[in-house]
Amino acid sequence: MLFTAGVAFLLPSLVAAQAGYGGPPAAPTSNAPAAVPTAPPNAAGQVNVNVAFNGFVFSPANFSAPTNTSVTFWFPNTGIDHSVTQSSFQEPCTYLVASSNNTAGFDSGLTNSKQFTIIITDDTKPIWFHCKQVGHCGMGMVGSINANESSPNGFAAFQAAAQKIGSAEVQETDNGAVTGGFNAVASLAPTATGSDSGGSTGSAMRIGISVGAVLLGSVSVLAAMAY
Ligand SMILES: *[C@@H]1O[C@H](CO)[C@@H](O)[C@H](O)[C@H]1NC(C)=O
Ligand SMILES: *[C@@H]1O[C@H](CO)[C@@H](O)[C@H](O)[C@H]1NC(C)=O
Numbered sequence: 001m002l003f004t005a006g007v008a009f010l011l012p013s014l015v016a017a018q019a020g021y022g023g024p025p026a027a028p029t030s031n032a033p034a035a036v037p038t039a040p041p042n043a044a045g046q047v048n049v050n051v052a053f054n055g056f057v058f059s060p061a062n063f064s065a066p067t068n069t070s071v072t073f074w075f076p077n078t079g080i081d082h083s084v085t086q087s088s089f090q091e092p093c094t095y096l097v098a099s100s101n102n103t104a105g106f107d108s109g110l111t112n113s114k115q116f117t118i119i120i121t122d123d124t125k126p127i128w129f130h131c132k133q134v135g136h137c138g139m140g141m142v143g144s145i146n147a148n149e150s151s152p153n154g155f156a157a158f159q160a161a162a163q164k165i166g167s168a169e170v171q172e173t174d175n176g177a178v179t180g181g182f183n184a185v186a187s188l189a190p191t192a193t194g195s196d197s198g199g200s201t202g203s204a205m206r207i208g209i210s211v212g213a214v215l216l217g218s219v220s221v222l223a224a225m226a227y
């Protein structure tokens, strides 16, 4: 308890930002919406991505991740649904389906207040994705994993292609979550944020995780400040 209070004293803004895990809702300290479950710091072999935490963007939107990395997308509860929907470089705002064998990309479906995880299965191939909420992809709400910026098919070119579609973006059908995918696979539909801490003691565990995340967050903030 004293320890937690000490952390809160040192890091009031981080504590407020992390309150979505299980603490009481915090008053907004910036124009970020209140009670948004923000992505915790990355663990080994794992990357967290914020979905529209502050503006209609994935954050980070472009990164590399070795095979077997687990990538978890954190959806806010701001009243606007978003998705993580696999696409192709050629068609940034269109769900990827291979008509030849009827194989489909991963898709969280439009959702909020959830987390959605994909596992990288081939880090030698780029993975492209977008938000299917109509208008968002055209505004540049797209992302890539293991894209090669030195090739013609980099993230910058992908996002520019999405923005070129702009308001001409076509509304896609939403059939809910689709597991599977190309070069990265989802094995589960989105789950409630924090539900992986499990069971009837979940709430207490989430508070524990939250404090741990705040401590880790403070370490990375301090590390970042050192540079
Ligand atoms: C995208 O990520 C890759 C891999 O980390 C990096 O090499 C590239 O420079 C990034 N592209 C942009 C536009 O930031
Ligand atoms: C990925 O995980 C699978 C299953 O554990 C393992 O067989 C494979 O060797 C791993 N690949 C890499 C590149 O780590």
Ligand SMILES: *[C@@H]1O[C@H](CO)[C@@H](O)[C@H](O)[C@H]1NC(C)=O
Pocket (backbone or CB within 6 Å): 098, 100, 101, 102, 103, 182
């Ligand atoms: C289906 O087609 C896609 C694209 O051509 C390919 O990447 C994938 O491996 C194929 N899947 C199967 C099961 O044949």
Ligand SMILES: *[C@@H]1O[C@H](CO)[C@@H](O)[C@H](O)[C@H]1NC(C)=O
Pocket (backbone or CB within 6 Å): 148, 149, 150, 151, 152
């Ligand atoms: C990235 O693309 C460039 C240009 O096409 C190519 O020379 C390079 O080998 C690629 N890098 C990787 C890691 O695939």
Ligand SMILES: [Cu+2]
Pocket (backbone or CB within 6 Å): 052, 056, 081, 082, 083, 131, 132, 133, 136, 141
């Ligand atoms: Cu969106």
